[in-house]
Amino acid sequence: MTSAFVRCAAFGALAVLSVSVAPLSVASAADISGAGATFPYPIYAKWADAYKKETGTGLNYQSIGSGGGIKQIKAKTVTFGASDMPLKPEELEQAGLIQFPMIMGGVVPVVNLKGIKAGEVKLSGTVLANIYMGEITKWNDPQIKALNPDVNLPNTAIAPVYRSDGSGTNFLFTDYLSKTSPKFKTQIGANTSVQWPAGIGAKGNEGVANMVKQTDGSIGYVEYAYAKQNNITHLDLQNKDGKTVSPKIEAFQAAAANADWANSKGYYVLLTDEPGAESWPITGASFILMYKAPQDAASSAEALKFFDWAYKNGSKMATELDYVPMPDAVVSLVQKTWAQTIQADGKPVWTASAK
Amino acid sequence: MTEIALTLTDAHASTARRARRQRLQDAVFRNATLAFALLVLLILGGVTVSLIDGALPALRAFGFGFVATEVWNPVSEQFGALAPIYGTLVTSVIAMAVGIPVSFGIALFITEMCPAWLKRPLGVAIELLAGIPSIIYGIWGLFVFAPFMQSTVQPFLIATLGQIPGLGNLFMGPPYGIGILTAGLILGIMVLPFITSITRDVFETVPPMVRESAYGLGATTWEVVWNVVLPYTRTGVVGGVMLGLGRALGETMAVTFVIGNAHRISSSIMAPGTTISASIANEFTEAVGDVYTSSLVALGLILFLITFTVLSIAKLMLLRLQRKAGV
Numbered sequence: 001m002t003s004a005f006v007r008c009a010a011f012g013a014l015a016v017l018s019v020s021v022a023p024l025s026v027a028s029a030a031d032i033s034g035a036g037a038t039f040p041y042p043i044y045a046k047w048a049d050a051y052k053k054e055t056g057t058g059l060n061y062q063s064i065g066s067g068g069g070i071k072q073i074k075a076k077t078v079t080f081g082a083s084d085m086p087l088k089p090e091e092l093e094q095a096g097l098i099q100f101p102m103i104m105g106g107v108v109p110v111v112n113l114k115g116i117k118a119g120e121v122k123l124s125g126t127v128l129a130n131i132y133m134g135e136i137t138k139w140n141d142p143q144i145k146a147l148n149p150d151v152n153l154p155n156t157a158i159a160p161v162y163r164s165d166g167s168g169t170n171f172l173f174t175d176y177l178s179k180t181s182p183k184f185k186t187q188i189g190a191n192t193s194v195q196w197p198a199g200i201g202a203k204g205n206e207g208v209a210n211m212v213k214q215t216d217g218s219i220g221y222v223e224y225a226y227a228k229q230n231n232i233t234h235l236d237l238q239n240k241d242g243k244t245v246s247p248k249i250e251a252f253q254a255a256a257a258n259a260d261w262a263n264s265k266g267y268y269v270l271l272t273d274e275p276g277a278e279s280w281p282i283t284g285a286s287f288i289l290m291y292k293a294p295q296d297a298a299s300s301a302e303a304l305k306f307f308d309w310a311y312k313n314g315s316k317m318a319t320e321l322d323y324v325p326m327p328d329a330v331v332s333l334v335q336k337t338w339a340q341t342i343q344a345d346g347k348p349v350w351t352a353s354a355k
Numbered sequence: 356m357t358e359i360a361l362t363l364t365d366a367h368a369s370t371a372r373r374a375r376r377q378r379l380q381d382a383v384f385r386n387a388t389l390a391f392a393l394l395v396l397l398i399l400g401g402v403t404v405s406l407i408d409g410a411l412p413a414l415r416a417f418g419f420g421f422v423a424t425e426v427w428n429p430v431s432e433q434f435g436a437l438a439p440i441y442g443t444l445v446t447s448v449i450a451m452a453v454g455i456p457v458s459f460g461i462a463l464f465i466t467e468m469c470p471a472w473l474k475r476p477l478g479v480a481i482e483l484l485a486g487i488p489s490i491i492y493g494i495w496g497l498f499v500f501a502p503f504m505q506s507t508v509q510p511f512l513i514a515t516l517g518q519i520p521g522l523g524n525l526f527m528g529p530p531y532g533i534g535i536l537t538a539g540l541i542l543g544i545m546v547l548p549f550i551t552s553i554t555r556d557v558f559e560t561v562p563p564m565v566r567e568s569a570y571g572l573g574a575t576t577w578e579v580v581w582n583v584v585l586p587y588t589r590t591g592v593v594g595g596v597m598l599g600l601g602r603a604l605g606e607t608m609a610v611t612f613v614i615g616n617a618h619r620i621s622s623s624i625m626a627p628g629t630t631i632s633a634s635i636a637n638e639f640t641e642a643v644g645d646v647y648t649s650s651l652v653a654l655g656l657i658l659f660l661i662t663f664t665v666l667s668i669a670k671l672m673l674l675r676l677q678r679k680a681g682v
Contacts, residue, residue, distance in 0.1 A: 038640075064640055065639075065640025065641045066640075066641050066643070067639070067640055067641045067642045067643045067648075068640050070643060085643065157529065159529065159531070164611075164615070164616030164617075164629075164637055165611075165616075165636075165637040165638065165640075165641070166429075166637065166638045166639075166640065166641030166642055167641055168641075188430065189430030189431070190430065191429045191430045192429070192638075192641040192642070192643065193429045193637075193638050193641070193642075194428070194429060194430055195426070195427055195428040195429070195430070195618065196617065200531050200533065200534075200615045200617065200627045201615050201616035201617050201627060202533070202615075202616075203497075203611050203612055203616065203637065207497060207612065210497060210498060211531075211532075211533070214501075214502045214505060214532065215505070215531065215532070
């Protein structure tokens with residue numbers, strides 16, 4: 001009864017609104033609207049700025065978080081949603097959505113240990129998981145020593161610092177730990193927030209970095225761009241092939257290149273713990289969500305034109321901001337998907353020639 | 356004669372017209388203000404209904420256990436609100452323990468003892484303190500106050516109070532800097548200007564004559580404050596304290612930065628914890644899954660109930676005070 005009334009009232013209000021703003025919306029029909037993940041916001045904003053200068057088409061992106069982006073695209077209030085955590089193929093199917101990776105980033109473990117320089121200490125996923133589960137409590141623990149026989153590790157207590165706000169960074173980090181430690185997988189699992197058994201939570205990249213900087217013996221994890229721009233002491237990691245890698249653009253791209261995108265339904269690929277000698281193990285893509293059968297085909301076409309432009313012209317801007325562009329092979333795969341699956345009235349909304 | 360009569364009837368008529376117009380104005384005014392007042396109830400009702408509606412899935416899934424368990428696991432979708440409820444109450448208690456005495460001190464100093472030239476600057480400073488947005492308190496707390504707590508205050512507390520059997524449990528664990536105590540202290544600073552400016556204003560309503568009579572009878576400043584000023588302004592003072600408590604219970608951003616955001620209940624007040632509003636602010640944007648979102652809305656509902664209960668108790672207390680005073 002109440003909900004029916006509310007719906008009626010809302011509908012009435014909407015009808016009035018749409019009538020009154022009808023001329024306005026025609027004028028601004030060229031703008032693309034999207035909402036979602038905060039992690040890719042800086043690069044989307046930079047692309048949008050350049051794209052507007054070139055084409056006159058603007059992008060209205062609200063960085064409200066992945067969960068918000070998924071909710072908005074499902075509620076059909078935006079042309080595209082953005083999420084750092086890909087939706088499972090069956091969930092996409094249910095909502096009539098497709099998703100594709102747009103940009104990548106990496107997560108980097110950082111430390112504060114007296115006398116230890118960047119990249120001097122390396123860890124494996126299992127050891128990192130044991131630290132975050134509160135099972136390794138000292139820096140000179142035999143498990144850490146075994147990986148770093150030549151480093152003089154102090155007898156300092158380890159203070160694990162985690163991201164307290166729900167984030168794609170959390171998801172990538174816990175997904176990596178789940179893949180490398182069966183115990184972490186069963187006891188904690190992977191999500192944008194998890195129940196950490198030990199350590200202390202700090203808000204955002206800046207919160208984690210600050211906590212690590214001021215606490216001797218602490219370890220944390222932040223986005224690569226943040227670690228690089230703020231010059232924080234990072235750790236190296238042992239990847240799936242047993243090789244030691246440092247966090248850098250090439251290492252993230254190696255992980256993406258070694259992933260099996262072609263055979264993954266709905267691009268449901270998590271780039272954590274990928275094989276390959278060069279692959280950085282905590283890499284992740286940020287995804288775009290769109291309707292398979294959009295009601296407003298014109299705005300979907302506009303959005304796809306923008307993404308196409310960003311794939312082709314946005315790589316330099318991305319690396320300048322320490323993001324990682326998608327490899328060319330993945331881009332052409334994604335464009336094939338657009339042409340095949342996003343359709344209105346039986347016709348593809350976007351074709352490779354329609355630029 | 357007739358002319359006078361005429362002007363008289365004219366006057367009568369115009370008075371009647373004016374009276375009619377005034378009645379109409381009154382009616383319009385009364386109904387308009389009534390409508391505004393009812394609007395508040397309507398909005399409040401709407402908030403309540405949507406909170407209950409949003410919280411239902413979580414309450415159905417966990418029942419009473421939702422308020423009685425400490426677990427908060429987004430992976431297995433098991434949620435309990437005990438840790439945030441505990442954190443909300445404890446940080447508010449710390450904030451009040453720090454905020455009330457200091458605010459009273461400031462307000463009394465300004466109204467009773469302050470030299471005239473200092474009155475205005477002090478007043479402005481307090482108002483400025485109230486105008487600082489909470490995110491600024493949060494950033495200051497994270498970058499300046501928390502490191503100070505970590506390097507100075509907490510090691511001192513561990514070395515002194517932490518050694519006392521029993522009480523020491525409150526001051527245990529590594530000095531992280533951020534945690535429940537730090538959040539409570541920041542809240543204490545944030546409620547200061549609210550309680551101070553209201554108590555100062557009500558203290559100033561005490562008629563000078565009453566005050567001077569007491570001094571004339573030979574009372575000390577302390578006696579005047581305790582026996583004259585405070586009893587005279589009781590209602591206003593309680594109102595100010597409640598406003599501060601309301602802010603402490605609901606404060607979000609500043610707390611999120613400095614509390615450590617762990618869904619845990621620890622015996623130590625230096626350990627990381629969380630509050631209801633901090634949990635919602637932290638997790639709502641990235642919460643995927645219906646039960647998760649619903650649990651966060653349910654937290655909001657609980658905070659609503661806590662605030663409502665606190666305000667009701669305050670009202671009851673005031674009523675009893677007034678009855679005792681025989682007003």
